[in-house]
Amino acid sequence: MKIAVAGTGYVGLVTGVCLAEHGHLVTCVDVDEAKVALMQQGVSPIYEEGLSELMNKNRDRLTYTTDYKAAYADKDVIIIGVGTPEKKDGSANLSYVYAVAEQIAHSVTRDCVVVVKSTVPIGTNDKVEALLNAKSDPSIHIHVASNPEFLAQGTAVRDTLHASRIVIGVEEPETGELLKAMYQEFDAPILVTNRKSAEMIKYASNDFLALKISYVNEIALLCELVGADIDDVTRGMGYDSRIGNKFLQAGIGYGGSCFPKDTKALHWLANFHDYEIKTIKAAIEVNENQKLKPIKIARKYFDSLEGLTIAVLGLTFKPGTDDLREAPSLVNIPIMLDDGAHVKAWDPVGMENFKKRALGDITYCDSIESTLDGADVCFIFTEWPEIKNLDVSLFSKEMRQAIIIDGRNCYALARMEQEPVIYHSIGRRTIFNLNRG
Structure with a gap:
């Protein structure tokens, strides 16, 4: 099939590349020219395991462009995979979805199916269909389907190629059959339902x-x-x-x-x-x-964080991604800095993104050892393998006083009992083996 995908974030790009892996001709559309130029070189703009390899493997079936008119004109299926960020009141911002729908309406030259893969509130697909019908050539038939994604960052490629399920929400049986054919090479059970049920799933x-x-x-x-x-x-x-x-x-x-x-x-x-x-x-x-639990724990050991050297291991919200959205580090580190602490931080992939947040005077380290060096307390925010597999004797060897506040329960208590540390994790007893006198 000839497929266009609007949006090249975690949902759009991974979906497009995986569809190309299964033989479809895919055009990925984005408004960011620099991002498109990067993808044209076979470089993924997001950190996601295995994605760049698949992009290069399927480069003959993948096109990247900012020209949405040409991209949408003659496709069998057009997938909307743009972001639906949170508004201040907690509702979903659908402006990007509707903007793409309007572009599609003005660009298509043949009958097609528009698939909303973005996470949208129940009833949004109906509104997208109404917009498309109102703005497109009346001689062209555009059917709308809901096809939500169920991928997790860090495992997005595997989650797409070997999905737990593929959910297709349609109002016409023929649209469901077309999308079942699109996914026929995927290793996943397929559920066809109506659009509102798919959105709710x-x-x-x-x-x-x-x-x-x-x-x-x-x-x-x-x-x-x-x-x-x-x-x-x-x-x-x-x-x-x-x-x-x-x-x-x-x-x-x-x-x-x-x-x-x-x-x-x-x-x-x-x-x-x-x-x-x-x-x-x-x-x-x-x-x-x-999210504030680590700081609350620290208050038990220090009246104030002023003047302390704090080691932070892990900045991203989870391992396997450079995404910082809603990461506990973004909540806790500003409090440390505001209290007057000196913060040293390490993350294998997230430091460049963290620097863009311009949170304050933070020392970014190139190793866990240099991060721990001279620290009064260590906070663990992300359970990266490098952190979980760390030789825990380094805490007492490198730190001024080995007080570890582990927000991800990275270490076995039996192992930490062998070290001269205070080790406070979540939902477990605290190890008190450090003489702070």
Whole structure:
């Protein structure tokens, strides 16, 4: 098939490249000329494992352009994969989706299917279809389908090629058949439903996972109070197939481009209909509080952070990506700086993006060892493999005083008990092996 994809972020670019991998001719469209020039050289503008390799492998089936009129004119399928960022009130900003829809309406020269892959509130596909019908040539038939993505940053290529499911929301059977044919080479079960159900499946899925994270973090806090161990608790829960062991890792909350905005968007949508989903509201509140957990722990050991040298390991919201959106580091580090601390930071891929935030005077280090050197306290915000596999004896060897506040439970307590440290993690007992006298 001849396919155009609007937007070359995590959703659009990964979708386009994976469709090309399965034999389709794909044109990826973006307004950013510098970004397009980069992709034309076979370089991915986002950090995503395996993406650049697939771009180069399928370069004969991939085109990158800013010329949307030519890109949309003669395609069988046009996929909208642009961002739907959060507005200040928590609702989804759909301006990019509607802008692309208008461009499509003025550009298409033949019948086609427009697929909304962006995460959009329930009913948005109906509005996109109305816009397309109002602005396009009446002799051209444009059908609209909802096809939400279920990829995770850091594993987006694998999640697309070997998806847990492909959801297609349509109002006409022939549109569903066309999209089933588009995905026939993909290794995934396909569910065809109506558009509003497809839109809801995306929100309901993401928000359930977010709720699961917030729930286990609340249980972790209670574990600390009563002397239980969250690792044992979640292990015991995970054996139950009805619960499963995924998204039961206690920590300092979820971040990224999906969970924060999708929970807020569904909460806003419910309120718009004079209804409140209390579980989603609670998940949002718990997550916001959980991000500040590291600073609250630090207050137990220091009256003030002024004059302290603080080592920060991990800046991105999760390993495997350079994305900082809703990362706990963005909440905690400004507080450290405002208190007068000297912050040293290390992340394998996220430092350049963090520098763009211009948060203050931060020393960016080229190794974990140099980050720990002379530090009074260490905060761990991201569970990168380099951090999880660290020789933990380095904490006491490099730091002035080895106080570690681990927001991601990277280390086994039995191992940390062998070191002269204070080790405070989430939902587990604290190791007090450091004589601070």
